[in-house]
Amino acid sequence: MKPYDEFARQIEDADVMLDLAQAEAEGASRNHALDDLATLLQQADALYKKLRLQSLLGGTLDACNAFLTLHAGAGGTESCDWADMLFRMYRRYCEENGFEVEILDSQPGDEAGIKSVSMLVRGSYAYGYLKAERGVHRLVRISPFDAAKRRHTSFAALDLVAELADDIEVEIKDEDLRVDTYRSGGSGGQHVNKTDSAIRLTHLPTGIVVACQAERSQHKNRAKAMSLLKSKLYELQADKQKKEMERFYGEKGDIAWGSQIRSYVLQPYTMVKDHRTGEETSNTDAVLDGALQPFIEAYLKKLAEQKTAVADTQTVG
Numbered sequence: 001m002k003p004y005d006e007f008a009r010q011i012e013d014a015d016v017m018l019d020l021a022q023a024e025a026e027g028a029s030r031n032h033a034l035d036d037l038a039t040l041l042q043q044a045d046a047l048y049k050k051l052r053l054q055s056l057l058g059g060t061l062d063a064c065n066a067f068l069t070l071h072a073g074a075g076g077t078e079s080c081d082w083a084d085m086l087f088r089m090y091r092r093y094c095e096e097n098g099f100e101v102e103i104l105d106s107q108p109g110d111e112a113g114i115k116s117v118s119m120l121v122r123g124s125y126a127y128g129y130l131k132a133e134r135g136v137h138r139l140v141r142i143s144p145f146d147a148a149k150r151r152h153t154s155f156a157a158l159d160l161v162a163e164l165a166d167d168i169e170v171e172i173k174d175e176d177l178r179v180d181t182y183r184s185g186g187s188g189g190q191h192v193n194k195t196d197s198a199i200r201l202t203h204l205p206t207g208i209v210v211a212c213q214a215e216r217s218q219h220k221n222r223a224k225a226m227s228l229l230k231s232k233l234y235e236l237q238a239d240k241q242k243k244e245m246e247r248f249y250g251e252k253g254d255i256a257w258g259s260q261i262r263s264y265v266l267q268p269y270t271m272v273k274d275h276r277t278g279e280e281t282s283n284t285d286a287v288l289d290g291a292l293q294p295f296i297e298a299y300l301k302k303l304a305e306q307k308t309a310v311a312d313t314q315t316v317g
Contacts, residue, residue, distance in 0.1 A: 004051070006047065007044065007047050007048060007051060010040060010043055010044040010047060011044055013040050014037060014040040014041050014044060017033060017036050017037040017040055018037055020033050021033035021034050021037055053129075053293075053296075053297055053300065054125060054128075056297075056300040056301060056303070056304050057125050057128035057129075057300065059128060059131075061127055061128075061162035061164075062125055062127055062128030062131075063124060063125050063127070063128065064126065064127045064128075064162040064163050064164070064165070065120060065121060065122045065123065065126050065127065065162070065163040066120075066121045066126040066127040066130050066131075066160055066161070066162055066163065067104075067118065067119075067120055067121075067160070067161050067162075067163060067228050067231055067232075068090065068118070068119050068120075068121055068130060068133075068158065068159070068160050069116065069117070069118040069119075069158070069159045069160075070083050070086055070087055070090075070114070070116060070117050070156055070157070070158055071083065071115070071116045071156060071157045071158075071159070072109065072113065072114065072115050072116065072156050073136070073154065073155030073156055073157065074155070075152075075154050075155065076109075076110070076111075077109060077110070077111045077112050077113065077145050078143060078145060078152050078154040079113075079154045079155060079156060080108075080109030080110070080111070080112060080113030080114055080115055081109070081112050081113035081144075081145070081154070082113070082137075082139045082154040082155070082156050083109075083113055083114050083115070083116070083117070083156040084109075084112070084113035084114045085113075085139070085288060086137060086156050086158070087114060087117050088288075089287070089288050089289070089290055089292070090130075090133070090290070091290075092289050092290030093290035093291075093292050094121055094123075094290075095290070096290050097123070097129070097293075098123055099121050099122060099123035099126050100121070100122040100123060101119050101120070101121055101122075102119060102120045102122070102214060103117065103118075103119050103214060104118045104119055104120055104211070104212045104213070104214050104224055104225075104228065105117070105118045105198075105210075105211040105212055105213050105214070106118075106213075111145075112145070118210070118211070118212075118228070120163065120224070120228075127160070127161075127162040127163075128300075129296055130160055130296075131160055132295065132296040132299035132300060133158050133160065133292070133296070134158055134159060134160045134261075135157070135158060135259075135260070135261030135262070136155055136156070136157045136158075136259045136260040136261060137155070137156050137157070137158065137260060137261065137262050137263075137264065138153065138154070138155055138260035138262070138263045138264065139153065139154045139155075139156075139263075139264045139266070140152075140153050140263065140264070140265045140266065140267060141154075141265075141266035141267050142266070142267045151267050151268070155260065161228075161231040161232050161234075161235045162231060162234075162235070163227060163231055164227070164230055164231050164234055168234065170230040170233050170234050170237075172203070172226075172229065172230065172233070176203060176204050176205050177201060177202070177203060177204070178201070178202040178204060179199065179200075179201055179222075180199070180200040180201075180202070181196040181197070181198065181199060181200075181218060182196055182198045182200065183196050183197075183198060184197055184198040184213035184216075196218070197213070197215070197216055197217060197218040197221055198211065198212070198213035198218075198221060199211065199212055199213075199218060199221040199222045199225045200225070201222075201225045201226065201229050203229060203233065206233065206236065208229065208232050208233065208236070210225050210228045210229045210232065211225060212224045212225040212228070260275065261274065261275060261276055262274045262275065262295070263275065264284060264287070264288070265284070266284055269282075270282050270283075270284045271284065272284055272287045272295075274295050274298065274299070276299060276302065277295070277298040277299055277301075277302050278298075279294055279295050279298035279299075281294070
């Protein structure tokens, strides 16, 4: 059933339930019918909001799965811990929205947190939604690693590319590729991989590096790493063709002051603010638990408005 047809069916069911409730006399039967009506309306409202948001996703790759990578910025343990917090936030967001997450590669911090993590997010419109999150994320808090309890600022960057369909060709020459194998990391015990099954691929002309250690099989890890590399190269080439390289790197910028897309302030007050859209909330706990939809929706709306403005300018011209 198509999404619109499903929405129409829910409205029809609610209309029928309303008639049933009105036909009942005052009492338990009517109250039960009204409760059912409220449930149907809540379901219809949730589907409407989902369809409204999807209407903003018209990009060529928006419906695709997504490769999401987090990198800790300068700052050692502080930034590594912040990258780990973001990792948890995005996993929670994916769980709440029905996306499946597969960890491809993870590099732990020296003392705490993670230096980097790459994952494949599977689900309808995963790339379309998560593209709103690409950029530098800034955290301000009282450091749990500082004995003097001073306020620290930490940065982490999120990169995102769409997983390409099999029918999209990206040429990678053998001579342009360096392949390194290494032993997958683990927490110890019987499940530690005792062979060099992890794969790191370096595309020499661009310097792009990808890695995968999710599988025990070197062949499977190489296949997934190649898929990620092809996706990154496709995005890079598309940006070159559009003369918009800043969208791939510039929008993310340096992992430092002045380049952040969003700030998460836990001290001396609580606020999360997106600097591109002005969307903000004081409920930082909810955001760090994955409540990102208001920020994503605000970004997609602004993106749609910008595209409409450009189209109008071209029409006038």
